[in-house]
Amino acid sequence: MLKRFITHLPLSVILLVPFNSNALQVTLENDATTLAENLVGSGVSVFDANFIGDPLQSGFFSDGISSGFGIDSGIIFSTGSVLNAIGPNTAAPSTVDFGNPGSGSVSGISGFPSFDLASLSFDFEINNSFGGDLIFSLVFGSEEYNEFVNTQFNDAFLFSIDGVNQAVLPDGNSVSVNSINRDLNSDLFVDNTANVFDTNIDGFTNLLTFQVSGLDAGVHTAEFSIADSSDGLLDSWVLFGADTFVGVTPVPELNTTSASTGVLFILSMLLLLNEQRSRRLIPVKHD
Ligand SMILES: [Ca+2]
Numbered sequence: 001m002l003k004r005f006i007t008h009l010p011l012s013v014i015l016l017v018p019f020n021s022n023a024l025q026v027t028l029e030n031d032a033t034t035l036a037e038n039l040v041g042s043g044v045s046v047f048d049a050n051f052i053g054d055p056l057q058s059g060f061f062s063d064g065i066s067s068g069f070g071i072d073s074g075i076i077f078s079t080g081s082v083l084n085a086i087g088p089n090t091a092a093p094s095t096v097d098f099g100n101p102g103s104g105s106v107s108g109i110s111g112f113p114s115f116d117l118a119s120l121s122f123d124f125e126i127n128n129s130f131g132g133d134l135i136f137s138l139v140f141g142s143e144e145y146n147e148f149v150n151t152q153f154n155d156a157f158l159f160s161i162d163g164v165n166q167a168v169l170p171d172g173n174s175v176s177v178n179s180i181n182r183d184l185n186s187d188l189f190v191d192n193t194a195n196v197f198d199t200n201i202d203g204f205t206n207l208l209t210f211q212v213s214g215l216d217a218g219v220h221t222a223e224f225s226i227a228d229s230s231d232g233l234l235d236s237w238v239l240f241g242a243d244t245f246v247g248v249t250p251v252p253e254l255n256t257t258s259a260s261t262g263v264l265f266i267l268s269m270l271l272l273l274n275e276q277r278s279r280r281l282i283p284v285k286h287d
């Protein structure tokens with residue numbers, strides 16, 4: 001196994017970093033219901049939230065736009081400390097090893113054993129009697145960039161509904177260090193190793209927006225998980241915009257007396273649904 005030698009940043013150095021009101025700010029929060037209610041927006045009701053992870057692994061962020069992220073405020077999870085996402089980007093990599101286990105589901109998408117799981121799960125319903133679509137957006141970032149791309153240190157993120165990962169890229173890959181980087185899906189990647197942006201995160205994705213179509217009415221289970229891969233070193237993060245986990249109600253059926261118009265409407269709806277099912281990722285470019 002490739003050994004990595006990590007220099008821990010002394011606490012005194014962290015405390016000496018000047019406060020910058022125009023850069024990413026992070027505060028700790030690990031109450032699962034509070035986190036879920038920040039994430040969930042219109043058209044969705046949430047209940048029975050649960051968080052797994054160390055208290056350092058979840059929180060709120062603000063001023064994200066000023067630090068180069070495609071979202072300004074919301075919730076943040078880390079495989080280390082969420083506070084370590086705060087800039088500037090230091091010479092020493094940010095790394096917290098809790099020695100905690102990962103999860104089989106994240107290991108399954110990364111292809112390697114996982115560690116230091118941070119996971120929020122909750123049940124939800126789309127607020128109508130017939131179901132609908134779901135949209136959510138995120139930014140994934142890591143200290144594994146760029147040195148440990150295409151190694152076993154493939155820190156990964158999973159978002160599942162009813163146990164099926166929905167954060168799938170157009171090429172079929174999940175969201176991880178090895179699937180979005182300078183070489184692969186590079187149009188989705190922001191390299192911050194030259195300290196262009198005021199965050200300690202060495203590399204991160206553009207805002208990734210996913211749409212899940214055709215959810216049935218009733219209760220579904222959502223899970224948001226991020227974990228280290230192959231060891232607990234070098235932090236990764238995922239940021240979600242506040243109120244961005246939203247339900248979309250399908251267009252109501254037209255009230256028409258014309259059979260031919262009705263058929264045309266049904267055909268157009270089928271075409272629309274097909275288009276939505278094929279449009280799982282809507283990347284938003286980083287300006
Ligand atoms: Ca860094």
Ligand SMILES: [Ca+2]
Nearest residue numbers: 079096116232
């Ligand atoms: Ca860790």
Ligand SMILES: [Ca+2]
Nearest residue numbers: 155228233234
């Ligand atoms: Ca890691």
